Amino acid sequence: MTLAEPMVARPITREPAIAVAGLSITARDDAGSSLPLVKDISFTCNAGEVTALIGESGSGKSLTATALLGLLDPDVYDVRSHALSVAGYPAAPHDPESLAPIRGRKVGYIVQDPGAALDPTMKVGDQLAELFMIHRGMSHSDARREVIRLLNLVRIPNATARADDYPHQFSGGMKQRVIIAGAVALSPEVLIADEPTTALDVTVQAEILTLIDDLRNEYAMGVLLITHDLGVVYQVADRVLVMYAGRIVEKGEVEAICSTPAHPYTAGLLVSVPDLSRTGAVSAAIPGSPPRPGLDRGCPFAPRCFQAQSVCATDLPVLQQSGHTMAACHFPISDGVRHG
Amino acid sequence: MISYVLRRIVIAILTTMAAVTATFIMLRIAPGDPIAVLLGDMASDAEIADARQAYGLDLPIWQQLMVYLGRASTLDFGQSIAQGTSVRELVLSHFPHTLLLAASTMLVVIILALPIGIYTAVRKGQSASHATNAASLVALSLPEFWTGIVMILIFSRMLRWLPSGGAESGWSLIMPTITLALPLIAVNLRLMSTETINVLRAPYITMARARGLPRGSILRRHVIRNALIPVVTVGGIQLGHLLGGAVIVETVFNWPGVGQLLIRSIGIRDYPVVQGCLILMTFSVIVTNMLVDFAYRLIDPRFRRG
Ligand SMILES: Nc1ncnc2c1ncn2[C@@H]1O[C@H](COP(=O)(O)OP(=O)(O)O)[C@@H](O)[C@H]1O
Ligand SMILES: [Mg+2]
Numbered sequence: 069m070t071l072a073e074p075m076v077a078r079p080i081t082r083e084p085a086i087a088v089a090g091l092s093i094t095a096r097d098d099a100g101s102s103l104p105l106v107k108d109i110s111f112t113c114n115a116g117e118v119t120a121l122i123g124e125s126g127s128g129k130s131l132t133a134t135a136l137l138g139l140l141d142p143d144v145y146d147v148r149s150h151a152l153s154v155a156g157y158p159a160a161p162h163d164p165e166s167l168a169p170i171r172g173r174k175v176g177y178i179v180q181d182p183g184a185a186l187d188p189t190m191k192v193g194d195q196l197a198e199l200f201m202i203h204r205g206m207s208h209s210d211a212r213r214e215v216i217r218l219l220n221l222v223r224i225p226n227a228t229a230r231a232d233d234y235p236h237q238f239s240g241g242m243k244q245r246v247i248i249a250g251a252v253a254l255s256p257e258v259l260i261a262d263e264p265t266t267a268l269d270v271t272v273q274a275e276i277l278t279l280i281d282d283l284r285n286e287y288a289m290g291v292l293l294i295t296h297d298l299g300v301v302y303q304v305a306d307r308v309l310v311m312y313a314g315r316i317v318e319k320g321e322v323e324a325i326c327s328t329p330a331h332p333y334t335a336g337l338l339v340s341v342p343d344l345s346r347t348g349a350v351s352a353a354i355p356g357s358p359p360r361p362g363l364d365r366g367c368p369f370a371p372r373c374f375q376a377q378s379v380c381a382t383d384l385p386v387l388q389q390s391g392h393t394m395a396a397c398h399f400p401i402s403d404g405v406r407h408g
Numbered sequence: 409m410i411s412y413v414l415r416r417i418v419i420a421i422l423t424t425m426a427a428v429t430a431t432f433i434m435l436r437i438a439p440g441d442p443i444a445v446l447l448g449d450m451a452s453d454a455e456i457a458d459a460r461q462a463y464g465l466d467l468p469i470w471q472q473l474m475v476y477l478g479r480a481s482t483l484d485f486g487q488s489i490a491q492g493t494s495v496r497e498l499v500l501s502h503f504p505h506t507l508l509l510a511a512s513t514m515l516v517v518i519i520l521a522l523p524i525g526i527y528t529a530v531r532k533g534q535s536a537s538h539a540t541n542a543a544s545l546v547a548l549s550l551p552e553f554w555t556g557i558v559m560i561l562i563f564s565r566m567l568r569w570l571p572s573g574g575a576e577s578g579w580s581l582i583m584p585t586i587t588l589a590l591p592l593i594a595v596n597l598r599l600m601s602t603e604t605i606n607v608l609r610a611p612y613i614t615m616a617r618a619r620g621l622p623r624g625s626i627l628r629r630h631v632i633r634n635a636l637i638p639v640v641t642v643g644g645i646q647l648g649h650l651l652g653g654a655v656i657v658e659t660v661f662n663w664p665g666v667g668q669l670l671i672r673s674i675g676i677r678d679y680p681v682v683q684g685c686l687i688l689m690t691f692s693v694i695v696t697n698m699l700v701d702f703a704y705r706l707i708d709p710r711f712r713r714g
Contacts, residue, residue, distance in 0.1 A: 251619075
């Protein structure tokens, strides 16, 4: 290395933050019938990068996130995968609890709805202190010092006093910050954030995103960021996964996805950006609504697709390279052809 | 907090007065005449009239009520018609037995129902939990007098292990306690179990798991506390009832508590004593409700306002 070369901190080559192959999630109901919700998805999130998972609500994003942590109730959901590893830790097939040792320490989770995500009967500070006491064996007073540091880190004003408040004394945005604090408390290598900014007002949204991005830089975390806000994707993501009806229909780098999408669904999502940031509604650009969960035949997007042909109704397209991205489409929008 | 306590006490006094008035009027309207019972069939009309006057029973009901409330406010609840002793002394002399029975019952209920309830919730769907559910269903449907009599037959008559009644030794406490506790264990066990199952599904438990807390810590620190909230309410109501005297069980086991005093006094139309017992029952319910309320505030911070 010569002195002329700039001293750029290169990311240490690490295992992928998340690597999953062939993940399927099926809901069982009381009648014994089963409903496929997430169908054979595979993807990788790189360490130190933000991977955005986008798609209309109901497409299976939250189920996927929860399954990555092994947190789905096995009485309700049947989760299968060929291979799943989080922070380099391989999960034993068919045993969601095999992921328990890395939860909290190596992977943090920000739940979609912070409303009921904190124990109503325990002081917020104590709920965070638990992490340090149980995982790090700290004394209560040491743990408390860490908690105050965390609450300051997530920019909760008046942290020392707020640590002694109960969840019902916090607003939605403040609860979300507490959840984030808990997720990053032990400097995990991976962060799974499920729509961390929906239900917050716009200024708070921006602050929380900046916060997550800062934390990623600080801890070099790999982040799986679920959102249906494409503005957020532009702002922080490196790579994008597009999910539709329980399948990944397109994936690629953020520039490629945003400038030259190959899947008509992605293209439709992009056109509807302006509404999306406010209400999450995509109906403006894509007619119709997503199919109800369950078995499907052919391309799940075909009924809403402006360019569907007869083959789309019968044959399921598989993900393959088309232009700069991977797309699951029989007739990908080719480079240079702009959908308008 | 202090204003809250004062408010609760004022409400408690007003509730007691309303209950006293209601029972007072109902007792006077009910058929049966204490003087007739006291003096027997042979008494002359004049004797009866004298006695009525002596006990103030010749006055109109509302006047009797005023006199009664006036005295009650100085904790004077009159004299027993049958025994001539002070109602206050009579009721208070029976209360320790009722208190003892209520306390031992609730203790047994807490020690058994809560851990088993939690256990069946955690073992949901396994045979141990099915067996407990079936057993509690049976316990719930057994009438107290039946359990009591069957226990007397087995443990007193056949095996001669336990005294069949009275309150002479600590052994006498066992069968009444079990008889009272069985259905309460069943109720609280099932409640604790369903509440635990509900709490286990709560998002904050999923989040606790997501933070990697071990199962045991989650159960101890988050699940039990939250699941207890409804159980405390129900347990408080049960304790309130027990403190008012367990009429059937005290009668079956000849346990000298307030319930037995009440039944005996109703039989001989001893109004002042019946009235005294009813006031104690009302008061027990009110006091335990207040205690439940305070317990609630300890467990659930959302109730700590005002
Ligand atoms: N137990 C279940 N039974 C039937 N359908 C379910 C069940 N759980 C989830 N779903 C359905 O699965 C779909 C995906 O849910 P989710 O992952 O929350 O979507 P997203 O996070 O993308 O909005 C939704 O349509 C939801 O209704
Ligand atoms: Mg979701």
